Amino acid sequence: MKLPVFIVAILLLASSPAEAVDTKLICAHKETLELRTSNVITRCKDYELSLGEGPLLYISLPATKLNPNLEARFLAAQAAARKEGVELRIVSGYRTVLKQRYLFSEAVKRYGSELEAAKWVAPAEVSKHPLGLAIDINYPSDPAGAGWLDLNGFKFGLCRVFENEWWHFEATIAPGAKCPRLIKDASYLINLNKTKLGKQSKK
Ligand SMILES: [Zn+2]
Numbered sequence: 001m002k003l004p005v006f007i008v009a010i011l012l013l014a015s016s017p018a019e020a021v022d023t024k025l026i027c028a029h030k031e032t033l034e035l036r037t038s039n040v041i042t043r044c045k046d047y048e049l050s051l052g053e054g055p056l057l058y059i060s061l062p063a064t065k066l067n068p069n070l071e072a073r074f075l076a077a078q079a080a081a082r083k084e085g086v087e088l089r090i091v092s093g094y095r096t097v098l099k100q101r102y103l104f105s106e107a108v109k110r111y112g113s114e115l116e117a118a119k120w121v122a123p124a125e126v127s128k129h130p131l132g133l134a135i136d137i138n139y140p141s142d143p144a145g146a147g148w149l150d151l152n153g154f155k156f157g158l159c160r161v162f163e164n165e166w167w168h169f170e171a172t173i174a175p176g177a178k179c180p181r182l183i184k185d186a187s188y189l190i191n192l193n194k195t196k197l198g199k200q201s202k203k
Pocket of ligand 1: 129134135136167168169
């Protein structure tokens with residue numbers, strides 16, 4: 001039986017609240033850090049930390065610390081790694097915009113140009129560290145530990161981002177989803193940004 005388009009549209013609209021109940025939300029017990037699957041309607045309990053329901057990519061207010069959902073993802077991953085004898089630690093998480101600008105300007109001095117520098121330190125405008133949405137793990141001495149997170153981070157919604165930075169992780173997916181392909185290096189982000197700016201200025 002064929003349904004008229006407008007009836008299909010109404011049925012789709014009517015079905016969205018049910019889909020919202022089905023949208024998974026992963027919670028971690030504050031003490032044991034065991035994971036539990038809840039949903040976005042009933043949320044997490046008082047004794048749980050929320051891992052957040054989707055990718056943690058942008059925030060509306062200026063950050064002053066590591067994003068709490070990202071921190072919960074890391075703590076849950078850290079506890080799971082420890083059970084397998086792997087130690088994970090955050091070497092650098094939230095950074096102020098000023099700190100990121102300083103790191104970038106130092107990198108420009110060291111590598112000779114902004115483009116070369118951006119392969120190793122993202123400019124403040126594109127770095128996720130000033131948003132509290134990036135963590136550097138086990139740098140510089142323990143790539144093997146970070147390798148555990150590279151393999152298992154997706155379960156907690158944490159992904160390695162750059163081919164040339166084994167230590168840098170972001171919450172680019174919902175917990176349990178598939179991590180996107182690695183970006184060659186951070187300079188690719190400013191190229192993208194320049195393209196976007198170019199498009200905006202033509203309007
Ligand atoms: Zn980083």
